[in-house]
Amino acid sequence: RTTAWPYFFPETHPIAWKSSSPAPVTTCRRWHTPSRHTPLTVTPQEVAFGPKERDLYEQLVAQMVISLDGQTVDASNAAALSGKLLQLASGAVYVEGHEAVVVHERKLDALEDLIEAANGQSLLVAYWFRHDLERITACFPTAQELKTSQDFLAWNRGEIPLCLIYPVSAGHGLNLQAGGHVLVWFSLTWSLELYQQTNARLYRQGQTQPVTIIHLTAGNTLDQAVLAALAAKDTTQTRLIQAVAAQLTPTNR
DSSP, rough: OOOSSSSSSSSSOSSSEOOOOSSSOOOOOSSOOOOOOOOEEEEEEEEEOOOOHHHHHHHHHHEEEEEEEEEEEEEEEHHHHHHHHHHHHHHHEEEETEEEEOOOOOOHHHHHHHHHHTOOEEEEEESSSSHHHHHHHHHOTOOOOOSSSSHHHHHHHTTTTEEEGGGGGTTOOOOOOOTSSEEEEOOOOHHHHHHHHTTTSSSSSSSOEEEEEEEEEEESSSSHHHHHHTTTTTOOOHHHHHHHHHHTTTTGG
16 A cells, blocks of 8 residues: 555645655746636656566566566557556556456556545546556546546536546536546546646536646656646657657666
């Protein structure tokens, strides 16, 4: 189990990136400003790998291929390697036949801590991989995916304590601010547009509570490079290739 962190749910914080490390906090540029200037805190929270996961990750980086439960995971190019590394960082990797092999539960443990720290407040959790949805719902039976208009209404009435959203489904104009003010990114997307519009489901006009956006990132993995690219608003193919190339550099691992 990870340790619960003290600053999930701010009351008067300015808009800032906050880190669990002692490094200085840097101001985050706003992508949307509600008329009432609701306070926003964006928090990257690192999740530590164990020796097993670290070895698998390093092997995939070095050889672009690993074996999981007798199945071969092969990444043939930078884009494929990016996807496999992000999957592994999240907790499971797709093998041939679209089967997901579970590697670790570090982010599930971190999410459990967040749920406990929320103390009854509703959490909106964004996921990118289908295996994330499957593993979260298996671990937390009360979790519910946002799929229908009735789901949206139930969330806004405060009836869904743990709500799961796929960024592709978080379109412009979708109003979710009445249901909560804490968004957790379980796994990230390279798409800046999808990232911003998902954040804007809670941080938007009509939001009356301070908003917290928490990113669960596996330490020293591509997770952190994606988050840096999103913060810099640079999610181009060039940035992706640069990020993968950096992972291949031993001094960066």
